[in-house]
Amino acid sequence: MGEPLTRFRDKLDRELKAGLVGLILLATIDRTGPAYGYKLLQTIRQASGDRLQFKEGTAYPLLARLEKSGLVTSFWGAGEAGPPRKYYQATADGRTALAQALADWKQLVAGVDQLLHHLHATEESP
Amino acid sequence: MTALIESYLQDVRRRLPGTADKDAIIAELRTHLEDRIAERGAPSQTPEQQQAIVREVLRDFGEASELALAYENDSPVLQRSGGEVALRLTKSAARSAGVAVAGASRFLRPILITLMIIVGSVAGIALVAGIVLFDDIRELAERHAPETVYDHHRHCNMACNETLNESFYVGPGAREVRLGVDIDASSGTFRVIIRDPDGAVRLDRLYSAGDDVRMDNTVAPTSGTWTTQLTYGAFQGQASVEASTLGLS
Numbered sequence: 001m002g003e004p005l006t007r008f009r010d011k012l013d014r015e016l017k018a019g020l021v022g023l024i025l026l027a028t029i030d031r032t033g034p035a036y037g038y039k040l041l042q043t044i045r046q047a048s049g050d051r052l053q054f055k056e057g058t059a060y061p062l063l064a065r066l067e068k069s070g071l072v073t074s075f076w077g078a079g080e081a082g083p084p085r086k087y088y089q090a091t092a093d094g095r096t097a098l099a100q101a102l103a104d105w106k107q108l109v110a111g112v113d114q115l116l117h118h119l120h121a122t123e124e125s126p
Numbered sequence: 127m128t129a130l131i132e133s134y135l136q137d138v139r140r141r142l143p144g145t146a147d148k149d150a151i152i153a154e155l156r157t158h159l160e161d162r163i164a165e166r167g168a169p170s171q172t173p174e175q176q177q178a179i180v181r182e183v184l185r186d187f188g189e190a191s192e193l194a195l196a197y198e199n200d201s202p203v204l205q206r207s208g209g210e211v212a213l214r215l216t217k218s219a220a221r222s223a224g225v226a227v228a229g230a231s232r233f234l235r236p237i238l239i240t241l242m243i244i245v246g247s248v249a250g251i252a253l254v255a256g257i258v259l260f261d262d263i264r265e266l267a268e269r270h271a272p273e274t275v276y277d278h279h280r281h282c283n284m285a286c287n288e289t290l291n292e293s294f295y296v297g298p299g300a301r302e303v304r305l306g307v308d309i310d311a312s313s314g315t316f317r318v319i320i321r322d323p324d325g326a327v328r329l330d331r332l333y334s335a336g337d338d339v340r341m342d343n344t345v346a347p348t349s350g351t352w353t354t355q356l357t358y359g360a361f362q363g364q365a366s367v368e369a370s371t372l373g374l375s
Contacts, residue, residue, distance in 0.1 A: 009245070015298075037154060038161040056162070057188035060155060061196035064146075079157065086154045116242060 017054050022062050023105065024052065026098050029072055029090050036085035037063060063088055071097055130180045131159050134190055141194030151197065159183060195302060198346040276369035278356065285314055286358035293353045296323075300347040300371040307367050308340045309333045314360035318367055323350025333365075347371065 028040050028047075035043070041056055066072045071094035079085040090098070135152050142148050166179045187193070276294035280286065296303055305328065307318055313335045320329040328345050354367065 012245075036157070038158045055188035056158065056186060057155070057193040058196060060151070060158070061193065064151070064197060082160065083153070083157055085157055086150070120243060 017052075021054060021058060022066060023098075023101055025059060025062055026066060026071060026090065026094055027102065029066075029088050030095055030098055034075075034077075034087040034089040036079065036087050038085075040088070066094070070094070130177065130184065131156065131163075134159075134184050134187075137190035138194050141191055143194075143198040146197050155187075155193075159187065162187075192301075195346055274368060274370045276352075276354065276367070278354070278367040279365070280358075281364050282358065282362050285360045285362050287360055288358055290356045290358075291353065292356070293351050294369055295351055296347055296349055296369075296371055298349040300349070302372050303328075303345050303347045303352075304370045304372065305329050305343045305345060305367075306341070306369070307331060307333075307365075309337050309363070309365055311335050311337045311361060311363040311365075313362045314358070316359070316361045316363075316365050317355075317357040319355040319357075320367075320369070321353045321355075322348040323352060324348060328352075 024044060025040060028044055029035060032040065032043055037059055041059055044052055063072070063074075067074055067088070070091060072088045072090055074086050074088050076084045077087050135156055138155065139148050139152050142151060162183045163180055166183065169176075171179065275296060276292070278290075278292065305320060307329075309316060311333050315335075316333045318329060318331050318333075319327060322328050326348075329343060331341075333339060352369065354369075356365070356367065358365075
């Protein structure tokens with residue numbers, strides 16, 4: 001793959017993830033119940049079949065912002081081993097926001113899929 | 127092994143915004159790094175191997191400066207109220223994707239559709255965003271950082287009395303915004319208020335007679351139109367306000 005294409009794809013990948021990691025984290029917290037950052041990232045990695053990978057450090061500022069927005073709460077509790085961990089759990093507002101965001105996300109993806117399908121079909125037609 | 131981690135964490139701590147709960151943040155990051163290093167089997171390795179593992183874990187975790195900067199960004203990840211959730215999510219993805227499309231589409235248009243089908247529905251968002259935001263973002267994508275996006279300079283020999291409301295644009299590719307103020311006030315007052323596109327105040331300073339100040343303040347970027355409100359109150363002297371972005375590419 002040439003350099004422009006690689007740059008384009010890397011940038012697309014990076015920027016899209018930047019916009020979606022918050023949603024991914026909130027969805028994972030909602031499904032797993034109280035969990036600390038490392039466990040959340042493990043869950044995301046495993047549940048996505050290693051398809052969703054991002055710099056792990058980026059998750060923590062996003063978790064802090066989710067908390068600041070009132071979509072999750074946190075508490076310090078015992079870990080499986082070692083020092084205490086910071087656990088996150090979804091609030092009622094968080095669950096509401098998540099449901100709405102997921103519905104909108106699905107609609108957006110469906111719309112884009114339909115558009116691409118249409119464009120692709122148009123390109124192939126004589 | 128510990129020294130490397132502590133050095134990294136100190137670097138993060140030093141760069142965290144003043145309002146952050148630094149102890150809690152560092153404690154949380156430390157447990158993550160220790161968990162990851164333990165998962166990689168470091169405790170059973172030789173010291174050299176341990177060092178290599180730690181370096182790799184830290185590299186994967188991300189640059190200390192970028193991590194700390196991310197804590198400074200106050201914009202919410204998702205809004206709580208109804209339709210704004212979708213708007214925030216969509217705008218975020220669209221703005222981001224739009225940059226990539228704009229930069230490449232002139233050269234790659236013939237194969238753009240094929241590429242997007244390969245990367246699936248996620249990449250498809252870029253096409254929609256690219257169509258919507260193409261003109262604005264192409265211009266930004268072609269810029270090179272650092273770039274001055276706002277430059278106000280005034281020399282008041284006679285007393286200046288007025289309020290100026292101006293604006294500047296920060297592109298979606300910016301990694302940080304630098305706000306600079308240079309004041310030499312012989313009398314009166316001069317107030318600078320800079321707000322980001324969400325309306326949050328990013329800089330609010332009042333200068334008065336006798337101030338001879340030059341300051342640079344780096345803040346987290348928010349893409350969109352920033353506004354400045356410059357209030358001269360019987361001000362005599364020189365005033366400069368600048369904004370520049372880093373990381374547009």
